[in-house]
Every structure is written in C-alpha cells, then in structure tokens.
Amino acid sequence: MKRVLITGAAGFLGSHLCDRFIQEGCHVIAMDNMITGDLKNIEHLFHLKNFEFYNHDVTTFVHVPGDLDYILHFASPASPIDYLKIPIQTLKVGALGTHNLLGLAKEKNARFMIASTSEIYGDPLVHPQTEEYYGNVNTIGPRGVYDEAKRFQESITMAYHRFHGLDTRIVRIFNTYGPRMRLNDGRVIPAFMGQALRGEDLTVFGDGSQTRSFCFVEDEIEGIYRLLMSDYTMPMNIGNPHEITIKDFAEEIIKLTGTDQKIIYKPLPKDDPMQRQPDISKAKEILGWEPKVGREEGMKKTFDYFKSLTQDELTKTEH
Ligand code: NAD
Ligand code: UDP
Numbered sequence: 001m002k003r004v005l006i007t008g009a010a011g012f013l014g015s016h017l018c019d020r021f022i023q024e025g026c027h028v029i030a031m032d033n034m035i036t037g038d039l040k041n042i043e044h045l046f047h048l049k050n051f052e053f054y055n056h057d058v059t060t061f062v063h064v065p066g067d068l069d070y071i072l073h074f075a076s077p078a079s080p081i082d083y084l085k086i087p088i089q090t091l092k093v094g095a096l097g098t099h100n101l102l103g104l105a106k107e108k109n110a111r112f113m114i115a116s117t118s119e120i121y122g123d124p125l126v127h128p129q130t131e132e133y134y135g136n137v138n139t140i141g142p143r144g145v146y147d148e149a150k151r152f153q154e155s156i157t158m159a160y161h162r163f164h165g166l167d168t169r170i171v172r173i174f175n176t177y178g179p180r181m182r183l184n185d186g187r188v189i190p191a192f193m194g195q196a197l198r199g200e201d202l203t204v205f206g207d208g209s210q211t212r213s214f215c216f217v218e219d220e221i222e223g224i225y226r227l228l229m230s231d232y233t234m235p236m237n238i239g240n241p242h243e244i245t246i247k248d249f250a251e252e253i254i255k256l257t258g259t260d261q262k263i264i265y266k267p268l269p270k271d272d273p274m275q276r277q278p279d280i281s282k283a284k285e286i287l288g289w290e291p292k293v294g295r296e297e298g299m300k301k302t303f304d305y306f307k308s309l310t311q312d313e314l315t316k317t318e319h
Contacts, residue, residue, distance in 0.1 A: 001050065003027045003068050005110075007058050007101065008075035010037030012180050013115065013173075016221050017072060018042055022051060024225075029064055032075065033057040035089060036082050041180045058097040059089070068108040070228065073101045074115040076150075080143065080269065081186030087145040094149025095156075102160045113169040113228050114157050116235060118276055119147045120172065128243075128277040131172065131235050141271040154235060161233060169232070171224050174239025174278045178217030178298065179305035184316060189214070189299075192250060193306045196257035197314055206268030208247025211275045215240035216298030219291035226287040239278035240291040256299055 004021050008014035009030030014037070021028045027050040030042055034055065045051040056062065058075050076093045077083045083090040098114060105112035121129045122137035137147045160166040177189045184194065192202050215238070223238035244252070250263050283289045306314075 001025065001027050002070065003029065003066065004070040004072065005029045005031060005064055005068050005104075006072045006074060007031045007097070008037065008073075008115070009053070010034060010039055010041050011074065011078070012041070012178075012182070013176065013217070013220070014074045015041035015180055016178075016217050017074065017224070018045055018051070020221050020225055022048065026050070028052070029054065029068075031056050031058065031062070035086065036077050036079075036182070036185070038182065058100055059092040060100070062100045062104050064104065068104070068110040070113070071101055071105045071108075071110050072113045072115070072228070073098060076115070077146070079185040079187045083146040084142055090145045091149045094146075094153045098153045098156055102156065102166065106160065106164055106166055111167040111169065111228065112157065112160070113171060113224075114153050116154050116170050116172045117150050118172060118174040118237070118239065118278065119143070120151050120154065121276075122147060123271060123273040124275065127275055128241060128279040129237065130279040131237055131282060138271050142269075143271045167233070169227055170235040171227050172235050172237045172278075173220065173224075174215060174237065174276065175212050176215045176217055176220040176239070178302050181302070183306060183309060183313060188212070188246065188249070189302065190306070192253045193257070193303055194314065196253060196259045196261060197306060199259070199261065201262045201264045202250045202253065203266050204247055204250050204263050205266050205272065207265065208250065208263070209245050209274075210268070210272060211243045211245050211277065212249070213240050213243045213277045214295060214298070215291055216293035216301075219293050223283060223287065223289045226289050227283075230287055232286050236282050236286070237278040237280055238283055238289070239280065241277055241280055242295060243275075243277040244295075252295070252299070256296075256303060
C-alpha cells in the first residue's frame with residue numbers, strides 16, 4: 001500500500017486529494033494546522049484504518065513515522081483576503097514549510113509535489129500563459145507575499161531536484177472551484193454565490209473587464225494526479241483555458257441562481273491581474289489530460305453545495 005502525506009489536507013484542494021488517494025487504495029497521512037481549513041472537509045475519512053490526521057504547522061519541524069512514497073505540499077493560504085490577513089504565515093509556509101517537507105522527502109526518499117500557482121505569472125504580459133513565461137510580479141505589493149512564496153517554493157524544489165536528485169513535481173494550478181470552498185474566503189465564486197444566496201448585490205471589482213479561467217475541482221484533481229504519476233519534473237500548468245470576464249461571469253451567476261440581484265462595482269484591489277488563461281498544451285501532450293467539466297455543469301454542482309449549507313454558515317462573515 002503506497003503511503004502519501006498531504007499537507008493542507010483540511011482545505012479545499014487538500015481534502016479532495018485525500019479522497020482521491022483513498023480511492024486509489026493508498027494510506028493517507030493528512031496534515032493541517034487549520035488556519036484556513038475545516039475538519040468538516042475530511043471528517044468522513046476519520047473512521048478509515050488507512051487514514052490518519054496530524055494537526056501540525058508545517059513551518060516547524062515535520063516528523064512522520066514510517067515510510068512515505070509521496071508528499072504533496074498543498075498547505076498555504078490561497079485566497080487574496082486570507083494571504084493579506086496572514087502575510088507572514090503565507091511567506092513562511094511557502095518558504096520554511098517547503099524546506100521542511102523537502103528535507104522529509106529526502107529522508108524518506110519520497111516523490112515530492114508542490115502546489116504552485118498561476119500567480120507566479122503575476123499580472124501577465126504574455127497571454128495565454130505558457131510554462132516558459134517568467135512572469136510579472138510586484139515583489140513588494142500586497143499580493144507579493146503569496147506570489148514570491150510560491151516562486152521561492154518552485155526554486156527550492158528545483159534546487160533539491162538538481163542538487164540532491166530528489167524526484168519532484170511542480171503543478172501550476174489556475175483558479176479552481178467546487179464544493180468545499182469556504183463561503184467567506186473572498187474568492188470570486190464563493191463571494192458571488194454567497195451574495196446571491198443572501199439576497200445581496202454582486203460585488204464586481206474594477207470595471208469587471210479582467211479575466212479568469214475557472215477549472216472544476218474534479219478536473220483539477222485528475223490533472224494533479226496524472227502529473228504526480230508521470231515522470232515529468234518541470235513545472236506544468238493545470239487549469240481550464242475557458243476564459244471569461246468577471247462582469248460576464250457575474251451575469252452568468254445571476255442567471256444560474258435565478259436571483260434578481262444587481263451588479264455593483266467596487267475598487268479593483270492593487271495588482272489584481274488583468275487577464276489569466278492557462279496554455280495547457282504540455283498537459284494535453286504529456287499527460288493526455290484536459291478538462292471535461294464545462295462551467296455550466298461545474299457551477300451548478302458548486303451552487304448546490306453552497307445551497308446545502310446551513311443559514312448560520314451562510315451568514316457567518318468572520319473566519
Ligand atoms: P485552502 O485555504 O482551502 O487550503 C489550504 C490549507 O492549508 C488549509 O486547510 C490551511 O489550514 C492549511 N495550512 C495553511 N498553512 C499551514 C501550515 N503552516 N501548516 C499546516 N497547514 C497549513 O486553499 P486551497 O484552495 O485548497 O489551496 C491549496 C493549495 O493549492 C495552496 O497551496 C494554494 O496555494 C494552491 N492553489 C490553489 C488554487 C485554487 O484555485 N484553489 C490555485 C492555485 C494554487
Ligand atoms: N472579484 C470580484 N468580486 C469579488 C471577489 C473577486 O470582482 O467579490 C474579482 C477579483 O478582483 C479578481 C477575480 O474576481 O479579478 C478573481 O478573484 P479571486 O480572488 O477569486 O482569485 P484571483 O484574483 O486570485 O485569481
């Protein structure tokens with residue numbers, strides 16, 4: 001039985017990864033310090049013999065008894081309001097956390113994967129973004145704490161790969177959505193869906209002409225899994241190339257939710273990227289992967305999830 005350590009396991013992507021590795025028949029060791037996660041996302045796995053949970057902050061020394069075949073380092077605040085609220089922890093989990101886990105991977109001779117991001121391209125001057133693009137990041141801007149932590153994470157991972165011969169994978173994840181996102185995490189999909197459910201107007205930042213390309217979580221997890229199982233060690237974009245402006249997206253959500261809310265405009269946050277679309281040629285060619293779930297279907301499943309939350313959860317704004 002393969003043994004896999006997943007950090008950030010109580011979060012959105014981490015919890016779906018736990019499910020996937022359990023389905024694959026692995027022994028899953030889940031680790032999280034709960035800073036943005038929720039045990040609800042993994043409590044359905046607690047009764048399993050091949051599932052363990054460690055409440056641990058990976059920026060301090062990480063010890064796991066026994067062998068490990070894979071380590072997936074997914075711990076990190078991931079939404080702009082989270083990393084603006086906890087900037088130092090964001091830098092530390094990308095830098096110190098990654099270093100600790102690389103050390104553990106070397107010790108255990110485990111394959112190591114990091115969750116990198118489209119944010120390493122910053123406000124991109126190349127469109128769509130290919131893996132060869134170096135990016136356009138403001139190091140000292142408010143988003144720099146996340147973007148630079150992730151860029152450092154890629155550098156130190158490649159250093160361990162080249163210097164220590166560690167078997168590594170770097171997935172550059174583009175905006176992903178689906179059930180288990182936190183309703184109040186500030187990201188655009190939970191924000192709009194929460195507003196629709198509470199009968200509030202939808203807040204579009206700027207004039208809404210900025211674009212994003214949204215990938216449904218099932219597709220994302222499949223791409224991540226295939227990359228981990230491949231022998232490709234350079235960074236790879238995994239995302240859905242179907243691009244839309246935020247204003248058009250708000251209109252789609254109004255239609256989907258059947259509400260009659262208006263769109264209201266708020267200032268664009270500093271350094272908010274104007275466009276984002278993954279070039280997924282490498283994933284198609286090397287992994288035979290491309291997204292299968294269209295936005296209409298994925299959004300419906302996500303909205304059904306948010307609708308199933310209790311009134312308490314729906315109105316809670318603090319986290
Ligand atoms: P999330 O906030 O739902 O999950 C992150 C988890 O990491 C949380 O459970 C949190 O408690 C945990 N965590 C944070 N710091 C920790 C620490 N020091 N020690 C232990 N656990 C810690 O976010 P997510 O959307 O699931 O993102 C997961 C990963 O994927 C992140 O690394 C993120 O940067 C990356 N990513 C996500 C997206 C996306 O669209 N969701 C896009 C690009 C990259
Ligand atoms: N956004 C918005 N209204 C909101 C939340 C976000 O218009 O209530 C915009 C945000 O400015 C950005 C886009 O939606 O242009 C995606 O934001 P998100 O935080 O989901 O992800 P990221 O900026 O990290 O891609």
